[in-house]
Amino acid sequence: MSHGNFSAKDRPSIGRILQQARIDAKLTVDEVSSSTRVRIPIVHAIEQDDFSRCGGDVYARGHIRTLARAVGADANELIEMFNAQQATAPPPLSSGPLFEAERIRPEPRRPNWTAAMVAAIVAVIGFVGFTFFSGGGGQDAGSVAEGSQTEPAPERTGNAEQPSAEPSPEPSESAVAAVPADKVTVKVTAEGGSSWISAKDSNGGVLFEDVLEEGDSETFTDDEQIDLVLGNAGAVQLHVNGKQIEDVFEMGQVQRLTYTPGDPEEG
Structure with missing residues (x-):
């Protein structure tokens, strides 16, 4: 597909870019809907460049940004495309009052x-x-x-509050360091970007299924095993049973991993 002086119809559309990114990430519409909480019919509609179901331009931009994060697409580029698209076509009458309401509120x-x-x-x-x-x-x-x-009360208890606040970080750090040997403990941290994460216990129960924003982390524990799906593995740092996993994943790469109490055996 060339990006020369063709009309807008010949260029990749917002919907096609999101759909292709989802396919490349090996994610189904159901998985994307579950992780972003955007309803399945709206995901389908946006992938077909139908933004009428979003309820207005403000909500359409929010949905586009949320879906782009989930599938590893460039959200800013898609928003710019949407803005340019809205500028070329006259907005419907219903969107006028919506923007006025946003300004007036x-x-x-x-x-x-x-x-x-x-x-x-x-x-x-x-x-x-x-x-x-x-x-x-x-x-x-x-x-x-x-x-x-x-x-x-604040003056009298000021000195008492400080000691009570100080010890609280210490147990949490020691608890992470001293992970129980008879269980599997997996800490997932998003570094260098956000990623959709799915974590399940040994019974298949969902422990976490959402987008982990950059800088955030989640810790999962089970007696037997933890199953992970990383939507954007290159942005994820893993600590298994207190040890950092040295595997280098690529940005946009989907990884399905399973860890048990004895891991990591290597490194």
């Missing part, structure tokens, strides 16, 4: 936010006034404040 929120701040200030003034008049003096006001235990 933030404006009423400002008075509401201002009203909330005014209400909070009034409440503070009322509380101070109540404390002042009920106490009649600085010492009584102090005793009322002590009785309420609302304001002094």
